[in-house]
Amino acid sequence: MLDPxxxxxxxxALPQLPLFDLRVTPKDPYDSRGTPRRLxxxxxxxxxxxxxxxxxxxxxxxxxKRFPRVTALDRLSVDVGPGVTGxxxxxxxxxxxxxxxxxxxxxATEGRAEVLGLxxxxxxxxxxxxxxxxxxxxxxxxxxxATEFVVHMARMSGLPPTAARERTADTLRHxxxxxxxxxxxxxxxxxxxxxxKLAQALVHDPDLVFLDEPxxxxxxxxxxxxxxxxxxxxxxxxxxxxVTSHLLGELERxxxxxxxxxxxxxxxxxxxxDFTQTTTTLAIEVTDTDEHPDGTRAVREALHAxxxxxxxxxxxxxxxxxxxxxxxxxxxxxxVRDVIADLGLGLVRMEQRRHHISEVFQDSDEQRKxxxxxxx
Amino acid sequence: xxxxxxxAGDQTRIHDIGYRxxxxxxxxxxxxxxxxxxxSLRGAYGLxxxxxxxxxxxxxxxxxxxxAAIMVxxxxxxxxxxxxxxxxxxxxxxxxxxSLYVASQAPQSxxxxxxxxxxxxxxxxxxxxxxxxRAKFAALASAMFVLTAAPLLVLYVGALLAKLDFTDQTKxxxxxxxxxxxxSLLFAGLGLVIAxxxxxxxxxxxxxxxxxTISYGAVSTLQAIADTQGSTDAIAWIGLFSPITLIDGVxxxxxxxxxxxxxxxxxxxxxxxxxxLVTLGLIAATYGLLMRRYRKVGL
Ligand SMILES: Nc1ncnc2c1ncn2[C@@H]1O[C@H](COP(=O)(O)OP(=O)(O)O)[C@@H](O)[C@H]1O
Ligand SMILES: [Mg+2]
Numbered sequence: 001m002l003d004p005x006x007x008x009x010x011x012x013a014l015p016q017l018p019l020f021d022l023r024v025t026p027k028d029p030y031d032s033r034g035t036p037r038r039l040x041x042x043x044x045x046x047x048x049x050x051x052x053x054x055x056x057x058x059x060x061x062x063x064x065k066r067f068p069r070v071t072a073l074d075r076l077s078v079d080v081g082p083g084v085t086g087x088x089x090x091x092x093x094x095x096x097x098x099x100x101x102x103x104x105x106x107x108a109t110e111g112r113a114e115v116l117g118l119x120x121x122x123x124x125x126x127x128x129x130x131x132x133x134x135x136x137x138x139x140x141x142x143x144x145x146a147t148e149f150v151v152h153m154a155r156m157s158g159l160p161p162t163a164a165r166e167r168t169a170d171t172l173r174h175x176x177x178x179x180x181x182x183x184x185x186x187x188x189x190x191x192x193x194x195x196x197k198l199a200q201a202l203v204h205d206p207d208l209v210f211l212d213e214p215x216x217x218x219x220x221x222x223x224x225x226x227x228x229x230x231x232x233x234x235x236x237x238x239x240x241x242x243v244t245s246h247l248l249g250e251l252e253r254x255x256x257x258x259x260x261x262x263x264x265x266x267x268x269x270x271x272x273x274d275f276t277q278t279t280t281t282l283a284i285e286v287t288d289t290d291e292h293p294d295g296t297r298a299v300r301e302a303l304h305a306x307x308x309x310x311x312x313x314x315x316x317x318x319x320x321x322x323x324x325x326x327x328x329x330x331x332x333x334x335x336v337r338d339v340i341a342d343l344g345l346g347l348v349r350m351e352q353r354r355h356h357i358s359e360v361f362q363d364s365d366e367q368r369k370x371x372x373x374x375x376x
Numbered sequence: 377x378x379x380x381x382x383x384a385g386d387q388t389r390i391h392d393i394g395y396r397x398x399x400x401x402x403x404x405x406x407x408x409x410x411x412x413x414x415x416s417l418r419g420a421y422g423l424x425x426x427x428x429x430x431x432x433x434x435x436x437x438x439x440x441x442x443x444a445a446i447m448v449x450x451x452x453x454x455x456x457x458x459x460x461x462x463x464x465x466x467x468x469x470x471x472x473x474x475s476l477y478v479a480s481q482a483p484q485s486x487x488x489x490x491x492x493x494x495x496x497x498x499x500x501x502x503x504x505x506x507x508x509x510r511a512k513f514a515a516l517a518s519a520m521f522v523l524t525a526a527p528l529l530v531l532y533v534g535a536l537l538a539k540l541d542f543t544d545q546t547k548x549x550x551x552x553x554x555x556x557x558x559x560s561l562l563f564a565g566l567g568l569v570i571a572x573x574x575x576x577x578x579x580x581x582x583x584x585x586x587x588x589t590i591s592y593g594a595v596s597t598l599q600a601i602a603d604t605q606g607s608t609d610a611i612a613w614i615g616l617f618s619p620i621t622l623i624d625g626v627x628x629x630x631x632x633x634x635x636x637x638x639x640x641x642x643x644x645x646x647x648x649x650x651x652x653l654v655t656l657g658l659i660a661a662t663y664g665l666l667m668r669r670y671r672k673v674g675l
Contacts, residue, residue: 103500125502129402133500141492143426155411156501158402167398174395184426200497205398237395 063111086251132201142186157204416515444527448534463552464633482567483580491575520560565662591618603638
């Protein structure tokens with residue numbers, strides 16, 4: 001009873017809503033975040049070099065992009081290292097514009113940028129050979145199979161025919177597409193389509209991938225699976241990731257580093273440990289069972305017994321069923337998960353109440369936000 | 377975290393996940409362009425696509441070749457001393473089939489990429505706008521050349537089997553090939569420019585058919601009127617305004633063809649030079665327009 005439950009235990013207790021990616025935590029012994037890739041000629045295996053070298057994967061310097069009526073990027077200077085980096089900003093903040101410039105497809109109005117040490121203005125083709133891109137919009141023809149499409153895109157990245165076929169089979173398996181890969185894409189669910197889009201971005205084994213809003217349109221389960229996959233792209237495949245979202249909350253859990261932009265300007269750039277080290281309020285909602293008719297109360301008491309102060313979430317929707325507590329990093333999540341699993345309850349919701357994107361914006365210059373709203 | 381602890385360390389993990397890095401060759405931009413070319417060329421006959429999309433192009437291909445086969449059979453059986461139709465005339469006679477082919481396959485080639493937004497994905501690869509345009513142009517022109525040259529090959533082989541004069545036949549066949557090569561480039565360019573304007577395949581098909589048939593209808597009507605009114609000088613100049621009469625003019629001036637214009641009033645050598653210039657200019661213009669069109673598609 002007192003043994004901490006295994007992941008399987010939690011998973012069965014929370015079949016419908018795995019809110020957190022339990023597979024990788026900062027304590028994961030196989031987590032290689034921060035380790036540069038292939039710098040020493042290693043070509044196989046999951047783990048590369050353990051020496052942490054500060055390598056810049058993306059660097060921009062006073063980068064601006066002005067359209068006739070909108071300034072999409074405004075003197076943005078940011079350095080991004082290896083690992084998973086989140087690029088967060090409201091709609092129209094300039095995220096997709098930044099990716100287009102970094103791919104060398106759209107010239108910057110002023111300033112400069114480098115990707116993998118290559119200048120975007122002059123080395124676009126070389127960058128695109130070593131970088132993968134998953135667009136935010138739909139990009140899949142419905143009348144071909146995932147296999148045919150990804151093989152074609154692999155060849156478009158320069159892979160010889162045999163390698164293209166082999167890597168397509170591997171990559172589709174890694175993103176979780178099996179028998180369905182021979183069927184036309186038109187019949188796929190949104191989640192499966194997102195996986196195909198991800199596979200075409202990874203098939204040529206790039207050093208870096210740009211994922212533009214990969215969780216858009218996914219239900220909570222699909223969203224969580226996608227975030228887990230994104231984490232694995234770095235930890236297991238050794239590929240650095242730049243992933244965009246308009247939700248800070250979901251990227252905090254997945255990224256090593258988060259860059260927040262608003263109206264094309266840099267709002268903050270910090271490692272996610274900076275975010276989680278500041279105390280965060282967690283909101284929890286649980287189900288009731290026959291054994292514990294008032295599940296909320298049972299959790300409160302159990303947490304109290306372990307020395308965690310819990311408040312009732314009055315004033316929130318569903319007040320009375322919501323508990324608020326302050327999280328001290330990852331341990332708190334583990335504790336809550338264990339307590340709820342021990343009681344045999346189901347976790348309906350566990351979310352951070354601070355650092356929602358809107359709260360970051362509240363700290364910022366209100367005028368800038370106004371400008372962004374008018375701009376879009 | 378029990379499940380996360382592999383018993384045998386790294387080995388197990390690598391085995392479980394099996395991610396392999398790729399350190400083989402990356403063949404770059406020109407290889408990618410060639411890949412797009414071959415995929416588009418195959419696609420123009422429905423290869424690598426659904427059974428449904430193979431039906432029309434394959435059917436049109438057969439329809440193109442059957443009359444040639446029949447002519448050859450007749451020529452062999454009757455021991456005729458010439459083929460019933462010139463090599464250069466065949467495509468003119470079969471222009472409806474050719475128009476139908478380009479109208480159906482040009483939108484298939486480019487409208488789909490626009491409609492399903494695959495174009496931005498291509499440009500996230502090492503290729504450039506110009507490579508995309510060149511690959512698509514070359515692929516459709518090649519597909520049309522296959523369509524128009526195959527029946528000529530049937531005629532030529534049949535003519536040799538019927539023991540017709542070798543030199544005569546080879547010369548005619550070569551002239552026919554040059555003519556259909558020009559026709560393929562011109563029709564492919566026009567079809568692609570029209571189709572690339574709209575992501576809607578249906579509109580593309582209708583627009584290509586409309587442009588080809590209306591221009592031909594107008595030109596041949598005006599030529600007929602000019603002929604009845606005796607202004608035979610005008611006939612050649614009017615012919616400049618439709619793609620098929622343009623090809624007809626070029627080949628009757630320089631490729632030994634007899635003109636299909638009313639009264640057989642083909643262009644003179646000087647007029648023929650204008651025909652060649654207009655044809656080449658039009659091909660170049662379609663290429664330029666396509667480049668302009670795709671520069672804007674970007675991401
Ligand atoms: N091609 C374009 N022409 C004009 N304005 C554009 C263009 N692309 C983007 N914008 C504008 O630039 C701003 C940033 O857009 P975008 O980068 O797509 O934002 P995000 O991806 O963060 O939602 C928006 O105001 C958008 O309207
Ligand atoms: Mg965007």
